[in-house]
Amino acid sequence: MIKTILTHIDFLSEQVELLNQEVATRLSSHQEDIERLDSIAGIATRMAEQIIAEVGTDVEKQFPSAAHLCSWAGLTPGHNESAGKRKSTNMKKGNK
DSSP: OOOHHHHHHHHHHHHHHHHHHHHHHTTTHHHHHHHHHHHTTTHHHHHHHHHHHHSSSSSHHHHSSSHHHHHHHSSSEEEEEEEEEEEOOOOOOOOO
16 A cells, blocks of 8 residues: 555656656746746745746736736725725635
């Protein structure tokens, strides 16, 4: 039983390595953007790759303002109003 589990772990480790290579290949043309994002405190290379993959590199074309990008990313609290009553909503939980 343990041998089977260890074999499966080895297989999964190989698959992770193959996927890491695929990500590196697909994002090789965006290396300058990744390095620029990576220079921001709190953003490592993997996070920079994820930002490029989700948002893209032509942010001005997709989002008319920084506020729109922040709202899309769930970084701004919501605001609901109905019948004159204001209800604040929390920000999205993010990557959970």
